[in-house]
Amino acid sequence: MKKALIVSGGWEGHHPHEVADILAGQLRQHDFDVTCADTLEAYKSLPLPEFDLIVPNWTMGEIERDQLQPLLDAVRGGVGLAGLHGGMNDAFRSEPDYQFMTGGQWVAHPGNDGVAYMVYIDGAPSPITEGLTDFQVVSEQYYLHVDPAITTLATTRFGEVVMPVVYTKRWGEGRVFYCSLGHKPDIVQMPQTLTLMTRGMLWAAKSL
Numbered sequence: 135m136k137k138a139l140i141v142s143g144g145w146e147g148h149h150p151h152e153v154a155d156i157l158a159g160q161l162r163q164h165d166f167d168v169t170c171a172d173t174l175e176a177y178k179s180l181p182l183p184e185f186d187l188i189v190p191n192w193t194m195g196e197i198e199r200d201q202l203q204p205l206l207d208a209v210r211g212g213v214g215l216a217g218l219h220g221g222m223n224d225a226f227r228s229e230p231d232y233q234f235m236t237g238g239q240w241v242a243h244p245g246n247d248g249v250a251y252m253v254y255i256d257g258a259p260s261p262i263t264e265g266l267t268d269f270q271v272v273s274e275q276y277y278l279h280v281d282p283a284i285t286t287l288a289t290t291r292f293g294e295v296v297m298p299v300v301y302t303k304r305w306g307e308g309r310v311f312y313c314s315l316g317h318k319p320d321i322v323q324m325p326q327t328l329t330l331m332t333r334g335m336l337w338a339a340k341s342l
Contacts, residue, residue: 135165135166135167136165136166136167136186136187136339136341137166137167137168137169137184137185137186137187138158138161138166138167138168138169138185138186138187138188138189138335138339139168139169139170139171139176139180139182139185139187139188139189140154140157140158140168140169140170140171140188140189140191141171141172141173141174141176141177141188141189141190141191141192142154142170142171142172142191142192142221143172143173143174143191143192143195144192144193144194144195144221144225145193145194145195145220147193148193148219148220148221148316148317148318149318149319150191150192150193150221151172152319153191153218153221153316153319153322154170154189154191156319156322156323156328157189157191157322157331157335158170160328160331160332160335161187161332161335164332164336164341166186166187166339169185174192174195174197174198174201175201177197177201177202177204177205178198178200178201178204182204182205182207182208182213183208183211183212183213185208185213186213186214186339186340186341187213187214187215187216187335187338187339188205188208188209188213188214188215188216189215189216189217189335190205190215190217190221190222190225190236191217191221191222192221192225192226193219193220193221193224193225194220194224194225194226194227195225195226196226196228197225197226197229197232202226202229202231202232205232205235206231206232206235206305208308209235209305209306209308209310210235210305210306210307210308211306211307211308212306212307212308213308214308214309214310214311214335214337214338214339214340215235215236215305215308215309215310215311215338216310216311216312216331216334216335216337216338216339217236217311217312217313218312218313218314218315218316218322218327218331219274219276219313219314219315219316219317220240220317221316222236222312223236223238223239223240223276223278223312223314224239224240227239233279234281234305235305235310236310236312237280237281237283237284237301237303237310237312238278238279238280238281238284238298238301238312239278239279240276240277240278241277241278241279242277243274243275243276243277244275244277244292245275246274247273247274247317247318248272248273249272249273249274249275250270250271250272251270251271251275251290251291252268252269252270252271252290252291253268253269253270253271253288253289253290253299253300253315253326254268254288254289254290254291255267255268255287255288256268256288256289257285257286257287257288257289257298257300257301258285258286258287260285260287260302260337261333261337261342262287262300262302262311262330262333262334262337262342263287263288263300263330263333266326266329266330269326271315271321271324273315273317273318273321274317275290275292276297276299276314277292277295277297278297278298278314280298280301281303283303283304284298284301284302284303285301285302285303286298286300286301287300287301287302288300288330298314299313299314299315300312300313300314300330300334302334302337302338308338309337309338309339309340310338311334311335311337311338312334313327313330313331313334315327315330316331
């Protein structure tokens with residue numbers, strides 16, 4: 135049985151614990167032993183290399199170096215990393231090493247919540263997006279700074295700017311997956327988001 139760690143907290147507007155329950159449920163359906171933590175001390179106190187997957191679910195906030203370094207080392211050593219929305223890519227804004235690992239950082243969401251926009255399944259072929267088609271979301275549309283090393287799987291548009299919504303990358307031996315959808319639990323539970331997240335988590339854990 136594979137093992138996953140979900141670490142949730144930070145800004146409560148993203149409903150981190152509800153989102154953790156949704157993601158944990160998906161992983162358990164795929165026979166993962168899931169540990170849920172609500173403190174960043176988990177990165178320091180738990181044996182991270184023993185997990186197959188880590189799901190950071192912590193918006194904004196600060197992280198101590200002795201909490202961050204074990205996470206960086208675990209992923210570089212081969213532990214998968216998968217997350218969504220601000221829970222992964224709007225955390226620890228003052229930590230460029232974290233952003234380097236995750237492959238992106240939130241910059242803005244013009245129009246805030248309630249923007250109707252398209253997600254285009256127009257990136258590189260991947261088992262994560264196989265069989266999915268373009269779909270509309272009414273939520274926050276994330277504008278990101280992204281690492282040019284990412285592999286884009288799905289995109290959205292800001293005028294003529296093509297912006298990644300779903301991507302993968304590598305951090306050392308670790309697989310990294312990100313999806314910018316998920317401002318509220320109802321968006322996480324959309325069939326398309328849930329499919330992308332579930333497959334992305336399995337891919338990062340080398341189970342897909």
